Amino acid sequence: MKNGLLFGTAGTPLSSKSRSSVDGIRRIRELGLDCMEIEFVRGVNMGQNTARDVIQVAIENGIKLSVHAPYFINLNASDREKLNASRERILKSARICAVCGGSDVVVHAGFYLKNTPGKAYRTIAGQLKELSDILSAENAGVTLRVEVSGKSRQFGSLTEVLSLSTEIDGVAPCIDFSHQHAREGKDNTYDEFVIILQRVEKRLGREGLDNLHLHVSGIEYTDNGEKKHLNLQQSDFNYVELLRALKDFDAKGRVICESPNLEGDAVLLKEIYMAMS
Numbered sequence: 001m002k003n004g005l006l007f008g009t010a011g012t013p014l015s016s017k018s019r020s021s022v023d024g025i026r027r028i029r030e031l032g033l034d035c036m037e038i039e040f041v042r043g044v045n046m047g048q049n050t051a052r053d054v055i056q057v058a059i060e061n062g063i064k065l066s067v068h069a070p071y072f073i074n075l076n077a078s079d080r081e082k083l084n085a086s087r088e089r090i091l092k093s094a095r096i097c098a099v100c101g102g103s104d105v106v107v108h109a110g111f112y113l114k115n116t117p118g119k120a121y122r123t124i125a126g127q128l129k130e131l132s133d134i135l136s137a138e139n140a141g142v143t144l145r146v147e148v149s150g151k152s153r154q155f156g157s158l159t160e161v162l163s164l165s166t167e168i169d170g171v172a173p174c175i176d177f178s179h180q181h182a183r184e185g186k187d188n189t190y191d192e193f194v195i196i197l198q199r200v201e202k203r204l205g206r207e208g209l210d211n212l213h214l215h216v217s218g219i220e221y222t223d224n225g226e227k228k229h230l231n232l233q234q235s236d237f238n239y240v241e242l243l244r245a246l247k248d249f250d251a252k253g254r255v256i257c258e259s260p261n262l263e264g265d266a267v268l269l270k271e272i273y274m275a276m277s
């Protein structure tokens with residue numbers, strides 16, 4: 001039976017021989033996982049030579065790769081310098097991702113600051129369109145995955161992310177179900193997960209459900225949203241019902257686990273999913 005969903009970790013598994021991405025990929029394979037997201041969240045710290053090693057090891061081990069761009073990005077920044085630095089961080093992440101053979105670059109698009117959500121949306125959409133055009137002119141072959149954010153002051157509601165994905169070629173959603181739960185204070189039951197998947201299908205068609213990029217972890221939150229990530233079993237996040245909904249929709253794509261125990265929860269999610277009929 002072919003797997004609908006691939007499971008992996010956000011960054012090199014904790015039990016890898018070293019912190020390198022190459023050792024991380026080998027460990028993903030040993031753990032029986034399928035994919036890995038390379039974390040450039042504090043900066044793009046990989047050179048071309050390492051990236052060429054990474055693609056080779058990923059191919060040898062049959063592991064699919066994606067990249068998470070730095071956190072310090074605000075495509076809604078009014079300061080020109082900050083905006084240009086944000087654009088460069090995305091382009092640099094995407095270019096290295098392409099050399100690694102990765103297909104998707106996860107991006108936190110920015111903050112509303114003092115703008116209305118509508119104005120922030122238009123600014124960010126304009127920037128993403130330009131970035132996507134640059135990358136497609138370079139034949140980078142990567143999709144920019146705008147992430148659903150975990151905080152209400154941070155751009156990236158599910159509605160915004162789905163609209164960007166409909167409007168701009170080369171942009172698709174990264175649905176972080178834990179963020180969505182923390183941001184909205186709900187969206188943690190089978191029926192609510194179903195509604196989210198129906199919204200994806202309505203906006204992006206069956207194709208959207210065949211090529212999902214998901215983030216999952218336990219999460220602690222306040223009225224303002226995300227506070228910190230937790231291991232799944234220490235949180236209230238209803239991951240079994242999420243997996244059930246994904247299975248019932250025959251959803252395909254990748255599930256990246258961002259729990260503090262990384263591979264512990266990634267393996268847990270995969271085992272539960274594989275046991276479902």
Ligand SMILES: [Zn+2]
Nearest residue numbers: 068106108147
């Ligand atoms: Zn993220």
